[in-house]
Amino acid sequence: MQEAIVRFKSRFWPDHLLGEILSKRWTETAIPVIVLLIVGFALSRSIDGFLSPVALADQARQAGEIGFIVLGLSLVVIVGGIDLSVGSMFALCDFCALFCLNILGLPIPIVIIATIACGALLGAVNGLLIGYMRLRAFITTLITLIIYRSAYDLLLVDYSNRIAASFPDFPAWNFIGGGDVLGVPSVAVAYIVVAIFGHLFLTRLRPGWHITAIGGSRRSAYNSGIAVRRTIALCYVASGALTAIGALFFAARLGTVGGDVGIGLEVTVLTAVVLGGISLGGGKGSVAKALVGTLIVLLVTNGLTTLSVRGGFQRMTLAAILLVAAIIDIRWLKNRMRIISKVYVTPAYNFLPPPPPTEIGAGGPFEQNDKLRDVSLIGLGRIEAPEDVILDRHDNLYAGSRHGDIIRFFAPDYEKMEVFAHIGGQPLGMAFDKHDNLYCCIGGMGLYRISPDRKVEKATDETNRSLLSVNDDSRLRLADDLDIAPDGRIFFSEATTRYEMHEWPVEGHEARGNGRIVCYDPNKGTTRTVLRGLKFPNGICVASDGQSILFAETFRCSVSRYWFDGPKAGKVEMVLDNLPGYPDNINLASDGNYWLAIVGMRCPALDLAWRMPGFRNRMAKRLPLDEWLFPNINTGCVVKFNEKGEILESFWDLHGANHPMITSMREHRGHLYLGGIANNRIGRYKLANADPDFVQYDKRWGRA
Amino acid sequence: MKLGRVSQQGIVFAIFLAMFAGFAFFLHGFATTANMLALLQNVAVLGILGLGMAIVVIGRGVDLSLIATLAVPPGLVLQMVQDGSSLSLALTAALLLSIAFGLVNGWLIAYAEVPALFTTLATGLFLAGLGQALLFKLDVVQWSAGLAGFEKLGQGVVLGIPMPIIVFALACVVIGLLLTRTRVGAYIYAIGDNPFGARTTGIPVRPTIVLQYVLAALIGCLAGLVMAASVNSMPTRIYNSTWIYDVILVVVLGGIGLSGGRGGVLNVVIGTLLIGTLLNGMTIMDISYSAQNLIKGMVLLAAVIADSFLNPRNEETAQQGDI
Incomplete structure (x- = not known):
């Protein structure tokens, strides 16, 4: 009561x-x-x-x-x-x-x-x-x-x-x-x-x-x-x-x-x-x-x-x-x-049921293992904060860096690297369109486009202003991840409209639905907000029907599906609920399923605190910022799921010594490439039963 | 940079000597003992006020309410005695009023952090209004029989020297000892030099600032008593005059930089002598009041320009918006 x-x-x-x-x-x-x-x-x-x-x-x-x-x-x-x-x-x-x-x-x-x-x-x-x-x-x-x-x-x-x-x-x-x-x-x-x-x-x-x-x-x-x-x-x-x-x-x-x-x-x-x-x-x-x-x-x-x-x-x-x-x-x-x-941070109620078990021996799809322990490393010490990684159809590897660059590692051994483009803000999610343009979400700046000849252009940095919002929410504060629909429209998530990128833990403390999903149409040059009130929307991936997107809400620990076209246009349905951790990017797997990065695991203390806004409010008012309860970013994992909401497989790295954290993963020719926003390396994991010829570009835009 | 070593105090003193010599040579009746005493007597009150201003300015403040403290508490003494109170009771009341006023000023400046300029502008206005509205019956508070003997403070002569000069001299000695020989004096210099540094080293900055304004109010009251005693009344409308600018003139001209932490009693004396000589000479030359003001303004401007070249503002410790 x-x-x-x-x-x-x-x-x-x-x-x-x-x-x-x-x-x-x-x-x-x-x-x-x-x-x-x-x-x-x-x-x-x-x-x-x-x-x-x-x-x-x-x-x-x-x-x-x-x-x-x-x-x-x-x-x-x-x-x-x-x-x-x-x-x-x-x-x-x-x-x-x-x-x-x-x-x-x-x-x-x-x-x-x-x-x-x-x-x-x-x-x-x-x-x-x-x-x-x-x-x-x-x-x-x-x-x-x-x-x-x-x-x-x-x-x-x-x-x-x-x-x-x-x-x-x-x-x-x-x-x-x-x-x-x-x-x-x-x-x-x-x-x-x-x-x-x-x-x-x-x-x-x-x-x-x-x-x-x-x-x-x-x-x-x-x-x-x-x-x-x-x-x-x-x-x-x-x-x-x-x-x-x-x-x-x-x-x-x-x-x-x-x-x-x-x-x-x-x-x-x-x-x-x-x-x-x-x-x-x-x-x-x-x-x-x-x-x-x-x-x-x-x-x-x-x-x-x-x-x-x-x-x-x-x-x-x-x-x-x-x-x-x-x-x-x-x-x-x-x-x-x-x-x-003192009054800006206003924690909200965020209820999560007890999480599914992950302990070894407990069974279930999330049961911990140590499969990722021995991933091979790319660019160790030479790259900082690759939040997302992507490969083009010539097998080159791209990753963002904290210094505002997009770094390119050359196939086949990914030893040689160069600054592909300098943007100035931290690159987050990335995607290639049909014409090999690299679209990239830049924290604090918006959506940017890098053409194959390395020309950097701003695609959009503002959307329509909400009628009733007090804060001017037309500017994009934290564009996070994106994917491109078959007709070229770009759907990207904006994690929060109330805080800046470096303040994401405060957003986690607040756990209010401050995020949204925005659609940019390069054909018309328009930007429109399509979904509001999301709890830190993060990963985005166009689903198999080409009429909907799957999106992860990090602090709701869920993945939902939103139809932008077709008979169910405008509807939102839950796909995965009550995940044991905080979901990040979503990407295609070679077998038609989806990869999902889980950036950190839930903990009972924060789950309880999320149900007590008053408690967190007092915490925010009386304690210094670094002593608030924040979501963990600790041991994470990669899971594979399908559109029906079933978890098929999970990959863990229990010791985190080799590849400490995971914010995204990308499958390419039988390997899984792993990115992490706090890492100084990119992980490469050999998948056992994957299609050795799978290239995301070919799957999405057809073989050139 | 030998030139940079020449202090403003030295320059002003040289100007004073030159001007004095010039007047003495060209103006008939200037260099007489009677005129000298008159000159000093005329500027004694200004000098006393200058001492009060000096304390505040050395501590990097400014007190525009000095004229109000000059007019209102002494006016209260005259009014209360006129109404039948005893002189001692009236003096106590005036003293308490001055202290309370100084405390309010100090609190607003040190604790509420309102800039000194605005605080003293407003509190001076308030005190003048208080006197006008509640304390005094007439604009000029008249002398009354109960004050018999008190006029010696302004009109008495000791060993041939008029009393105001003696009061000024005594005040100079007391304030000089306070500034140079006591801990509080050292604190005031430290605060004026660098308020943040003073705070960091553990000096009680805020209480010291309050003390500065209480002292300034008390000195203002003393100056007012001397003035009332010498003219046998207190013209409270003096508040409307531009006298406060003369006080600032004395201080700045004497070489106490407005950026604080520098100068002392000697500077006030030199400034007072210069102004006294200037005013006396101009009066003998029969220059009109407005023209005297114009010349005074020009001299002040020259002094401030010289000051800004000799004591450049310290941009490191100057506060943002330190106007």
Whole structure:
């Protein structure tokens, strides 16, 4: 009864989604958004007409002006700096705009250009000092704050009366200051345009990536060839230019050059940046965060003003919010990965009945023997991690290697070897198509094709995205084994969509159905997922009818059959259930049956633990990774089975001294070639009653 | 690289001497005993604040809330005495407020790991707001009869030397001994030099950082008391001024690198003298306040550029995002 509840919960309670949601980057923005909603809700309850169109339009106007400055500062913070001089630059740009318009009487487009150029120039001073001369951003912009402010004060003495005396009246200028487009204030429209461009710039364009890279790690960015100094300098220029745009709208709206313009603005803007969740110190941040931060600060300050809170309380509230936000931001960034690693692994219920006996003397098809003890070895010490082995019709032997190569051993003695092709990722399952192209599953990369003239091409590395999955499962993480249907379609297994290749033991600990089978059609160039929810699907072999595949599910200890064509299309049937070990690759045998590699044997402790998700969950949370219960990869064997699900024969190597592990086997001209992902050799075993002329290519594609 | 051996302290001292000689030669009324005492008296408070900032900066931090601690706890003393409390009670309250404030700063920086810059920016804002909202009735807290005798701290003269100068000198001696003769002082230098290394060698980094900010808050409070005693009131709006930049100027100009681990009391004294001379000379020359700020800013910029050439940032121990 209790187990039934556990099984039910494991099946329908989506606890694995928590870790997947948390590992999304937008969760970093989720907290500021929640704060914004709370603030907005609280204020709309306590202030009448807070959400009326007039009030909203007014808010939007201010939000736009400050928003531009926040965007500029965000850019600087993302690149790893800070700009405290924005308030003074704002004042100077405001002065510049009004000076050009009221005193020089320049036309409006020139005024706009002159103001933005003024901001960019002021920013360029910062950029030169910080980017090229490598001064400290904080102290430098603090000084330019003083210098710009005193320059503004000096200019004000001379010109404030003349500026205040003239009242320019141009429709275009008034539109900038107070106009709207379909009810949306002009400044908000401009802000939206700039913000969308800024988002695309930061997330899609190369300079944006450079900025994030420099903020993330300045030295690494330099080492990878990014023009660090220039990029940093340009960020300050952009900050100045964006501040100028904000000042332009401010100047058009109010038309004043008071002594207090821009005083303390840097604190407001900085608060917005920090509240939005743009981390101080660089490398993280987005336009959405800048926008959210701007809105929170504006709502709080305007709300408190409307509620006629005294200045002192307003300061205290603002300071308290800034501090709490900074603490949460820093704690969250520091511990987010730890939290994710605690909740990402969510073990599931995986029931297996007691395994069939394998002991010597116990009888049965799995009874242990020592037939593989004396296999002869190929390439000892010269190859690493041949997960799969395959032979072409000229008897040459191919195997993958850990270094991302496919190695070819030449017939007849397999002494001479060469790198057949370099791919870059670990080659796993392999198969030849009719035209001698070698298709190969590459862990972490996808499905690759090597033509007979050794040209390496990517066949596919993505499939259709599942509608309801949280993780983006369109990318192939761990393509494992494949086989090719008579019409050329390639069916390959992807062992897991939740972990990377080196994390396969974690997948074994979790034992959830995270794997799938994907079909790539080279004729149409399409890739489609055909089966989902499999527990580490591994070996794949097209069955004798040419309309179905046999596939092994490693952590379900079973082999199933899936029909992709014919009357039973879409059906899945169990062929072998409750194996005593973890099945790996499946391949054709010369007598029409199939070879199956068993990579490791089950053990009662893990079988029991697989029925106790809570137990494994605690283990995953409290113990270091290398002390979790993982599936064994110990003594394995090769078995021969038929489509009816009968085990015909088994071959063991009890001591594992000569050929320690087995992940695949391939029959060729009376011999069985053995591969193992942890081996530095390939095994060759002489089969007693096998067809001495059997070649897999001929069997599959006909004698050439 | 003989040139590299010239410390910034030496350069600044040379500039100070040159400037002093220039003013003394060209400016009428500069090189008089009265003006010298006035010069020192004017910068004594700044110098005391500089000592507080120096402790924090040597430990690779920064304290922007010094002006708030200068204004609020001493303002509290004046306000409480005005409201009828005894002077000792008021002083105790101010002391406790300063210590509590320093503890909060230190906790946020050392334990919550919020960058010092942002912590002190926000806590300074908070303390100023607290004073404005809850503690003071008026922006300028006035002197009251209960404080009789206390004004000697700011206006007294001992052996012909004004009291603020004596307080500054005493503070210099105490802080100097703390930094050079005690274990805590050595810890502060070690932390400023390489915080991770200090932690690895077993220095109690976090408690020491907290101590730095408590000391800074206490020194800020002392400076505020001296200031209040010399002008017979506490203009709490001083928080809105750009005074904190002057304090940083004193420290950086004197040669205490912002990357920490370097400098000492002597640097603060030299920085203070230079600023005092500069301000005094400019005042005698009747330069406007804004122009004085502009010149100050330029001098500060030159000092920072010189500093970055003489004490280049150590990229190995500089934290990521160490702005």
